[in-house]
Amino acid sequence: MLLLGIETSCDDTATAVVRDARDVLSNVSTNQDEFHAKYGGIVPEIASRRHVSLLSAAIDDALVRAHTSLDAIDGIAVTAGPGLIGSLVVGVATAKALAFALGKPLYAVNHLHGHVFAAFLDTAVEPPYPFLTLLVSGGHSQLVAVESATEMLVIAKTRDDAAGEAFDKTARLLGLSFPGGPALEALARDGDLAAVEFPRYRPEAGTLDLSFSGLKTSARYFLASDAARDVSPADVAASFQAAIVDQLIDRVERALDMRRYHAIVLSGGVAANMTLAAAFRRAGAENGVPAFVPERRFCTDNAAMIAAAAERRGNLDLRDPLTLTADPNLPF
C-alpha cells in the first residue's frame, strides 16, 4: 500500500509517503523550534496555529517529493492521539476531509504505536516478534512487549517524568536552548560522567518501573549548591546523561531476565541520543539479542512511522472519516 502519513501531535508538522510500511518515499518535517525557543518549552496555542498554516504545504511537499499524487495513494494515516489536543485536531480534521473527499480509507494511529515501528523504516528487516521496545520520548517512557503489530503490552512505565522531559528540564537549568535533549547531549560530549554521582532509581528486584523526578531534583539542588562551582557544566551534563542511560539500560536488562525476546528495539525522541543508543546496542550484544535503533530522522516525531504503523496493524485502525475525533489521552 501507498499511504500518506500526517503527524501533528506536538510541535512538528510532519507528513510522509510510505510504501508497504517500509519504503519511505518522502518524509517532511517542519520544525517549529524557533517559535517556541524563547518560551523555553512548547506553547500549545502557537503549535496548533503553526500546524494550521503549515500543514497543506507539508502535504503537497510530501506528495511532490514522493513523485506521487493524492489520486495515487491508497489511504491516509493520521495521528489521533495521544498529544496536545489543539495540535492533534489540525491533523485529524485535515485527514478526515481528505479521506472523505477522495473516498479513501482513513487510519487513526496511536502516536506511540508509530514510535514502535520507526526502527523498521527504510530497512530490509521485518519486525522480529516478539520484541521488547524501550520507548523514550518527551511525554512517555515505557517498556512494551510487542507480540505482534496488533498485540502490544506496556510492561513498565515511568512513575513521574518522562526521560525526555528530564533532559529538557535539566538542560534548562544548565542554561541550554530548547529543545534541551540534543543540547545537553552536545554539552556532555566533553564531560566526565563520573564527576557527579547522581542517584539511579532502582525499584525492588523483579520490578520494571522507571522514575526520573528524584534525579531531576538532585540535579537542581546540585546546580544551586557550592559544589557546582568546582564542576564544569559539561561534567554535570555527562553525569546526568549517564544516570538516565544507566537507569534505562538496567530496566531493559531486567526485562530480558524475565523472558525471552527475539530483539530489543529503541524508539522515541530520546533514541536520538548517541550515548543511549550505544549502551542499548551493548546491552543487546551482552544479552545475545539483536538490538535495533531507528535512523536518527525516525527517532523524533515523524509521519513515516505513522503510515508504517497503520499498515502493519492491518485494518485495526480504520475509522469513519465522518466521525473520527482526536483523543489527547488515547490509551496505548
Ligand code: KG4
Ligand atoms: O518523540 P519526540 O520527538 O516527541 C514526543 O513524542 O515527545 O521526543 C522529543 C523528546 C524531547 O524531550 C527531546 O529533548 C528528546 O526527545 N531528545 C533527546 C535527544 N533528541 C531529542 N534527548 C536526549 N538526547 C537527544 N539527542
Ligand code: ZN
Ligand atoms: Zn513522539
